[in-house]
Amino acid sequence: MTDAVLDPELSQDVGGSDVPLIELTIGQQLAETTERFGDNEALVDVPAGRRWTYDELLQDVRRLASGLLELGLRKGDRVGIWAPNRWEWFLTQFATAEVGLVLVNINPSYRVHELEYALVKSEVRCVIAATEFKDSKYAEMLEEVMPRCDDLEKVVLMESDDFAALMRTEISPELPAIAASLTQHDPINIQYTSGTTGFPKGATLSHRNILNNGYFVGETIHYTDADRVCTPVPFYHCFGMVMGNLAVISHGACTVIPGPAFKPDEALKAVESEKCTSLYGVPTMFIAELALPDFESYDLSTLRTGIMAGSPCPAEIMRKVIDRMHMEEVSICYGMTETSPVSMQTRPDDSLERRVGTVGRALPHVEVKVVDPTTGDPVPRGEVGEFCTRGYSVMLGYWNDEEKTTEAIDADGWMHTGDLAVMDEDGYAQITGRIKDMVIRGGENIYPREIEEFLYTHPDIVDAQVVGVPDPKYGEELMAWVKLRDGVSDLTEEQVREFSEGKLSRHKIPRYVHVVDEFPMTVTGKVRKVDMRAQAVEMLGLA
Structure with a gap:
């Protein structure tokens, strides 16, 4: 554990405790x-x-x-x-x-x-x-x-x-x-x-x-x-x-x-x-x-x-x-x-x-x-x-x-x-994504987590995952994979765009929307975005 004095303006912190580590x-x-x-x-x-x-x-x-x-x-x-x-x-x-x-x-x-x-x-x-x-x-x-x-x-x-x-x-x-x-x-x-x-x-x-x-x-x-x-x-x-x-x-x-x-x-x-x-x-x-x-x-x-x-x-x-x-x-x-x-x-x-x-x-x-x-x-x-x-x-x-x-x-x-x-100023952290998951669209860094959180507020969406897919004009575009509530069978790009207008910056609105029953997952419940990207490239003909 460091003894150095930490600069409170910088993103660094140490978890303090009066309870010592267990040495057993x-x-x-x-x-x-x-x-x-x-x-x-x-x-x-x-x-x-x-x-x-x-x-x-x-x-x-x-x-x-x-x-x-x-x-x-x-x-x-x-x-x-x-x-x-x-x-x-x-x-x-x-x-x-x-x-x-x-x-x-x-x-x-x-x-x-x-x-x-x-x-x-x-x-x-x-x-x-x-x-x-x-x-x-x-x-x-x-x-x-x-x-x-x-x-x-x-x-x-x-x-x-x-x-x-x-x-x-x-x-x-x-x-x-x-x-x-x-x-x-x-x-x-x-x-x-x-x-x-x-x-x-x-x-x-x-x-x-x-x-x-x-x-x-x-x-x-x-x-x-x-x-x-x-x-x-x-x-x-x-x-x-x-x-x-x-x-x-x-x-x-x-x-x-x-x-x-x-x-x-x-x-x-x-x-x-x-x-x-x-x-x-x-x-x-x-x-x-x-x-x-x-x-x-x-x-x-x-x-x-x-x-x-x-x-x-x-x-x-x-x-x-x-x-x-x-x-x-x-x-x-x-x-x-x-x-x-x-x-x-x-x-x-x-x-x-x-x-x-x-x-x-x-x-x-x-x-x-x-x-x-x-x-x-x-x-x-x-x-x-x-x-x-x-x-x-x-x-x-x-x-x-x-x-x-x-x-x-x-x-x-x-x-x-x-x-x-x-x-933040109190040492609390938000995880905004993976370095490898970050989408760069037309020079703008976009963090999928932000878009996913917004999509959860849509009344028909119960789960959402966002990935970047290749685009000849912008380098990458956003694609949202969504699971819908029971009784709703479809959600179009246009409907998502209408819901997002005025709430998300235009460059953060997904261009593509794909409705699924399940996401590709690891056994521990982590979404495999690498598989989602590969499948997206194939289904959209973007290879």
Whole structure:
């Protein structure tokens, strides 16, 4: 953390806190939490009908860790996990940490070539996987790639006798000595970026990275041991395993798994039946929940908080979540996998304007700045630049990729995010888009987020995404992809133009409008604008 005095006129800030960083391993933290809250419920898997107190969870985690040792795995070995959200995933996360194994999160939607890439790149020795999920035949795909993965020695399917045997293992007498050999700085997790552009890169994270990030996210929304957190976001992603699982166990709270993958009705049923106090989701998940025909029938009165993250949150959706879902203390988080993930977060006592118009301010012990992408110098407050962050949360690097690591993290330890941001006089930031998403039309810089926010105010539009497409006269033109409310089948360019006249500058009015049922998405709910552009070029004949 810097000791320098910051110029208040420039876009830079440090998240202050009287609470020190946690200097424990994840295993030590779980043991400490269990010591304090052993009888508290720690985990509920709703569809599996299973529950654990902290005392029970710690015993099962240590049994599974001992089983992994029986397989010959040792500190630093990589263990892949490939499954949707289920109790086995949760236990594996903590069991690998208990003995210093590096957990490699594999995207549940991966196909063979992506799976092989992650396993080979990370030199995975063992994979713990579901047999199948939806149309993904995990066992078959693993059998196919195993001969081409030189380091892969063992596949354990969660539904098999092999996994049951791991769970029945006697707790190894080696565990205390192994735990004593670990440090909070050891790598513990490799998370492959969702790949909205290019090939995924393996962000390598330590105990210290992710335990502290989860803890301070939970602190910021006032978690206690009385909280029950409904987590329909994927465990394989930082949102689920850090902001969810680690925020929970560092406070003695309870994780509620509503289902293996997100379904809006299952999430709300779990909130009601388990009396959850917190609900997580990307904006598209909250949109889907609010759109349920029987939404009003769910008792959501126990909710007080939750987190929206993963992509920019439309202001109208935020207001509905507060007003209709009882989530008065809902928080927006902003960050990226490479920063564990959260850098900025809104506070429960922030004004509504702050909470719908910004991504908050710096998380405790995190430095942030907004810089000129060309010079790297902080820009004056109120001006657009690239968001950068530094501190405990920045990853150790990309696994086996020094070149990409050096491109992302500069010599002074600043992570360059590629996101465009504006910081106000109080340190609150707005994310205005990606450097790569910015549209330059006739020499004018246009930020799609601004146009999207405006389109949400159209009575027939429930979701909107804006991209730039090639244009021979202006270089680029704007194209809006829109999802319409039930009962409305079409929306024309002329109708959008009429709605926008006098409200948007003429150069910001989309030239093209495309009505869709769904946007191209990653599994974590991020819109793949790179796919939208490619499809737009083809459908409009602009190649």
